[in-house]
Amino acid sequence: MSTIYLNTIxxxxxHYVFDLARNIDLHQQSTAKTNEKAIAGRTSGLIEKNETVTWxxxxLGVYQNLTTKIVSMEAPNxxxxxxxKGAFKSLKHQHIFKSVNGKTLMTDVFEFESPLGIIGKLFNALFLTDYLRKFLLQRNELIKAIAESSTHEGIAIF
Incomplete structure (x- = not known):
């Protein structure tokens, strides 16, 4: 199992950062490079506990589908x-939020395992972990930019 840890201040x-992080529309904006679209389950707005979304x-040049489910939620923490369902053997993404001196510390703990045993582990080490880290950083940069903008233009969260 590979794990990526990211902290973003x-x-x-x-509350606002929590809602941005679970916003389907914002996620689609942040993944424009991979043309990611929500195609089933919750396809817009704020995803809730026990809801699924299929992306x-x-x-890597191949269209793929990935279905995830929100298995736990304690707003806004x-x-x-x-x-x-998807190409991974397993995937779990924890989104953790803490209020620190009037700011929000957003922590991602992204755990994944590729199929194909040792070949999958080698692929993770040589390529996939870095690819996914960059993918998550792009998302976090957009959340940060929107949250810190004075106008909050470009995304409706409700």
Whole structure:
């Protein structure tokens, strides 16, 4: 199992950052490079506990579908999604939020396992972990930019 840890400090209210992080429309904006689209389950707005979303995206030159489910949620402190169907052997993404001196610390704990045993582990080490880290950083940069903008233009969260 491979794990990516990311911490992002955002100068915004924890409730607002929490909602941005679970916003389907914002996620689609942040993944424009892979043409990621929500095609089933919750396809727009704020995803809630026990809801699923199926994403279709082009990664590594191949279109793939990935269905995740929000398996836990405690607003505004955390939510966790887990893969229900997709190319990974397993995938779990914990989103953790803490209020620190008027700012929000957003932490991602992204655990994944590729299929194909040792070949999958080698692929993770040589390529996939870095690819996914960059993918998550792009998402986090957009969340930060929107949350810290004075106008909050470009995304409706409700």
């Amino acid at each position: 955002i100068k915004a209210d924890i 279709r995206a082009k990664h 955390q939510f966790t999604d887990e893969m229900q």
